[in-house]
Amino acid sequence: MHPDVIIIGAGIVGAACADALTTEHVSVMVIDRTPATGTTAAAMGHILVVDDDPALLALTHRGRAQWEARSGALPSEAEWEPSGTLWVAHNDAEMDLARDKAQTLRSQGAEAEVIDASQLRELEPHLHPRLPGALHVPGDRTLYPPGAAMWLLQRASERGAQLSFGRSVAALEASGVVLDDGTRVTAGSVVVATGAHTALLPEPIAAAIRPRKGHLAITDRYPGLLRHHVAELGYFASTDPTRTESVAFNVQPRGTGQILIGSSRQLDRRDRAVERRIVAEMFRRATRFMPALAQIDVLRVWAGTRPATSDKRPLIGPLPDRAGVYLALGHEGLGITTALVTGELIIAAISGRPAPLDTAPFAPTRLRVHSPDGDRWRTSA
């Protein structure tokens, strides 16, 4: 009953931590009300490298490589597709940005090329004909996050992980957790992988993870209409931590021929109500880049919550002043891409072994600011 490590949260990050720890023969219990739901179920499933800062580039690059390494074993339910990403420019200034990004990505060993208007038209004939070109990142992938998360949980379970669904954790204790039915479970370590749900964390740290609401739409089946994950280069500006509300053109072809249409960002919004005005703006943006979308049927629209931090980096590592508690959350829109590498970093943190990359940029303590009145946690950029 009492495992070495309790993982709170059965989203893709918790599932990846369980997978990683059980590979190392650590006994694990995963606790959540339902598996593979929450932000995991609301997300797009874009496996991508980003160059926002060197630390995130390193993290996403390794994260993507870890998925690639497992792609042969992924079940069809994980819907692994070698889509690649086209980051489209909408003016010449953005073509310069594309060239800069290509260079940065290549310097870290990630394949990237800038393509011109005619090459873009060949790759995606339904985009607006006057778009000047794009940054093509052929190594990016797409998958179906709930399918991938369930696969990781099943693997962990086959290696002895206890999966405890139907109950949630009510409180963190010195050496374990208390469930909502009053049951106590003790463990040497606790990993908090609760995404945007921060109720279990001490107040100042909880405030450092801010919900950033996003909307997505899924269409009916239109095979061949879209082949790559396509987003505007302006997407990066839309993820700027200081912006309270933004939309960007961001579309993804699914294996069924359906298209996911995104994306929106609303800071400090935790509810999941679909806001029609935001969706309309998102669609207006999308049809400017891809006019053919206007004619195709939307089946449903939903909203989810990203766990965002002030420097866009996740919190991976020990929770200060609470021995044995580790954080694996705050991934904003990169939780699917970096789930597996997060698992690696959590093993390193718990076991004290060297990590595969520099962990300092992700250490929760980086957001702590010492002041004479006591410590504060940075909540905004």
Place this chain on the structure above:
Amino acid sequence: MPERIHLWLDGREVHVSPGTTVAAMLLMHSPARAQPLCGMGTCFGCRVKIDGHPHRRGCLVECRPGMKVHHHHDA
């Protein structure tokens, strides 16, 4: 004998009586492909491409002269 409506199903000419919906036409002329279930617009089983527009519910559309109906090849 009432007048008949001529239309096209997957490139083949078919004839139906006035007032016939595309779903009813499918059940008569394409028994191996069409799968209307509810006949009233909720099951989406009779979806076809009508005059170039994909995913139209055949049960909500009456056959018109010269209409071009195609089965989807993705489902």
Place this chain on the structure above:
Amino acid sequence: MTRELSFDVLVVGAGPAGLAAAANAGRSGKRVALIDMQPNPGGQIWRPERGVQTHPKALALWSACEDAGVEWLGGTTVLDADSPTQLLATGTGRTWRLRGETVVVATGARERFVPFSGWELEGVVGIGGLQALIKSGFDPTGKRIVIAGTGPLPLAVATTTIAYGGTIVARLELASRSRVATLLPTLLRNPSKLVELARLGPWPVPRFGRRVVGVKRSGAGLDVRVHGPAGEEVLECDILACGYGLVPQTRLARVLGCRVGAEGVWVDPLQRTSVPSVLCAGEPTGIGGEPLASLEGEIAGYVAGGDLEHAARLSRRRRRARAFARALDKTFALGEARQPSPETIVCRCEGTTLAQVRPFSEARVAKLQTRCGMGPCQGRVCGPGLSHTQGWSDIADLRPPLFPTPVGALMELWSEPPQCPRQ
């Protein structure tokens, strides 16, 4: 551009309840719009036959609507609402924002399907589905047809099928003979029901206690495997019409914020829902059949027209009709769930099998993991079936739009509405 129209009363659904509501509200001098997804009024039970409306009640109500200047918006799909007084719709190639001080939800019912092995095959249709298809031009002449279901609907459909030249191989009733016999006293207390039965003319007597357990292709036809009191038998036919009762269509009411209970949308004796500007009439409030639906529509029409006195008077008749409906419900209840075989497809849109969904105890997790309920019908077909076989809550989670809608239309409809709308 979105066309904006304002009315006193919006009636959604042009079946018995909607037609009656529109006619009564219109007669009281209100400006009324009557909206329906189908190109012609009548709904399901009064669906025009081959383009011609023949039901006397439907014709009378329709001409009352015409006399009252009711605006007919046929072929129009309500897909969302800005507020309980403002509906968003598509139809006739454009988008509509429709305002009404009162909205009457009369969205009717759909068939309840319970999955069995082979029900995805061509030639397997719903019972209401068969009737709708015949009335909209399908010619059953020379077809051997098995009708399997429960309750009064199969009876009406069998007579339609025979009238149009189809051959009924068998009519199978799920309820046992003794169970159906318990209805007799109720029938005798409601002589109008006996008259209705007699009016249908000669109809094939059903074989009681029969349930379809599977169907497979056999040459040009179908072999239907039937389970009954004396074991299993196989029936040969060309078309199997199978469905087990009706499910209230409550999604629009839910989008408008109305409280929905186990039977359907909650209403008071004057058809008022939990939302002040919204009335609901007919099947969405609980399955009750045509006479009850048109009665509720009449009441809702009076209330929408401000004539509460007339409404209250009719409401007494409604109580008795409802009691009869509940007795029918009890008699033709589905009873114990029977699990179909594991390879049975449960979600026709996505081809999900029972074996795939079985490991999951919650509808939402099963949906995410197996795609069941994710297709274009948005769980309208598989939801009630899975609730029955798996004991799940409804698999649909009511995400907009109510029906598949083009990106461009949603873009227009969901943009901020212009200020100061003209009346």
